[in-house]
Amino acid sequence: EAGVVQSPRYKIIEKKQPVAFWCNPISGHNTLYWYRQNLGQGPELLIRYENEEAVDDSQLPKDRFSAERLKGVDSTLKIQPAELGDSAVYLCASSSRQGGPLSSYNEQFFGPGTRLTVL
Amino acid sequence: QKEVEQDPGPLSVPEGAIVSLNCTYSNSAFQYFMWYRQYSRKGPELLMYTYSSGNKEDGRFTAQVDKSSKYISLFIRDSQPSDSATYLCAMSGDTGRRALTFGSGTRLQVQP
Numbered sequence: 001e002a003g004v005v006q007s008p009r010y011k012i013i014e015k016k017q018p019v020a021f022w023c024n025p026i027s028g029h030n031t032l033y034w035y036r037q038n039l040g041q042g043p044e045l046l047i048r049y050e051n052e053e054a055v056d057d058s059q060l061p062k063d064r065f066s067a068e069r070l071k072g073v074d075s076t077l078k079i080q081p082a083e084l085g086d087s088a089v090y091l092c093a094s095s096s097r098q099g100g101p102l103s104s105y106n107e108q109f110f111g112p113g114t115r116l117t118v119l
Numbered sequence: 120q121k122e123v124e125q126d127p128g129p130l131s132v133p134e135g136a137i138v139s140l141n142c143t144y145s146n147s148a149f150q151y152f153m154w155y156r157q158y159s160r161k162g163p164e165l166l167m168y169t170y171s172s173g174n175k176e177d178g179r180f181t182a183q184v185d186k187s188s189k190y191i192s193l194f195i196r197d198s199q200p201s202d203s204a205t206y207l208c209a210m211s212g213d214t215g216r217r218a219l220t221f222g223s224g225t226r227l228q229v230q231p
Contacts, residue, residue, distance in 0.1 A: 004162070033218065040127060040223065040224070041223050041224070042123075042125075042207050042209070042221025042222050042223050042224055043163065043207075043219075043221050044221070045218035045219070048217075048218055056217075056218060091162055091163075093162075105151050105153065105168040105170065105211075107165050107168075108165075108219065109165075110155075110162030110163050110164065111162050112160070112161055112162050113161075113162050115160075
């Protein structure tokens with residue numbers, strides 16, 4: 001089974017330019033997450049989707065970031081315009097519908113990430 | 120102050136050593152405690168998870184959670200060079216459908 005697919009893997013742009021990242025989650029996973037991982041830090045959530053609905057976007061800088069998951073499958077994260085501080089790895093993750101006992105963890109599977117460098 | 124604190128290391132040990140990795144946290148609502156391993160240029164992958172307090176063992180790995188102290192640990196026995204990676208603790212107050220709160224990661228180097 002294919003894992004979470006992200007593209008591009010690397011992107012170098014100049015500040016003030018737009019950039020977009022694409023994610024295809026594991027087949028059948030209805031929950032999709034975008035995280036940002038700064039150098040030497042753990043991932044931090046940007047937005048979480050349940051199917052096509054954004055249910056948690058409180059940490060998304062809405063003045064320059066936008067995301068969509070139109071058909072509840074793949075997703076695109078966009079930055080416009082990019083700033084120097086946006087240089088980071090952007091990780092996509094997915095998980096399946098909640099099920100099982102309370103003690104079971106609904107594992108989030110991560111893609112390899114897109115490494116963005118803003119010059 | 121961050122919700123989850125983790126010593127960034129780097130931690131360098133000889134092959135065969137026992138490794139202890141730790142995190143502390145401040146949010147008493149956390150119920151699920153995970154350890155992810157991240158190799159360079161890769162996404163994190165789940166190693167183990169524990170629900171509430173207690174111990175869990177899987178091969179060479181043992182995870183411990185002490186909710187009274189808000190302290191979690193991961194022990195690696197008979198460490199191997201292939202264990203060299205960054206280890207991230209992560210926590211959630213709900214099932215894995217909710218966002219995870221990660222520590223900053225500890226970089227581990229196992230010397231052959």
